[in-house]
Amino acid sequence: MPRVTELLNQIVEWVQQYNSEEWHKVNLDPGLTLEQIQSYFEGKSFTLPTEIIELYQWRNGTGYGSLLPSAESGYDEQEFYSLASALGLGEEWEQDFATVHVLPLFAFEGTYYWTVLPETQQELATLYIADEPDFDTSSPNYPSLTAMLEKQIRRLKFVWKIG
Secondary structure: OOHHHHHHHHHHHHHHHHOHHHHOOOOOOEOOOHHHHHHOOOOOOOOOOHHHHHHHHHEOOOOOOEEEEOOOOOEEEEEEOOHHHHHHHHHHHHHHOOOOOEEEEEEEOOEEEEEEOOOOOOOOOOEEEEOOOOOOOOOOOEOOHHHHHHHHHHHHHHHOOOO
């Protein structure tokens, strides 16, 4: 099982166990197949890092707030963008002020979690977090999606006092 999927499944398991009342208010869309994901990138000059492919194979976001890792403030309600929505928002950002191809993944109270889409396939997706994405001066907050999820696992273990 891919590491991203393993970490997300662990978080979901703990949320259902320790925070189940809030979890049941949420509806995450089923994951996409690899073929569905690849169809979004036909003819594009960029691709998805493997970690992000794994994320969208796990679940394809949702149309409204969802419980996903908020690495800085516990487990809070966030928006997890579907791949189609994320690509659309990324295109808007590129037209308005981005100089690179970007993909927003999550949003939480006006803060965006996003990555830069590479031209060639790579394993890891560097993550940035910003209230208003400034693509020219932003510094990475996490070297990878895996690193963000691992930090969230450590935080949840501490907050919920898990073995």
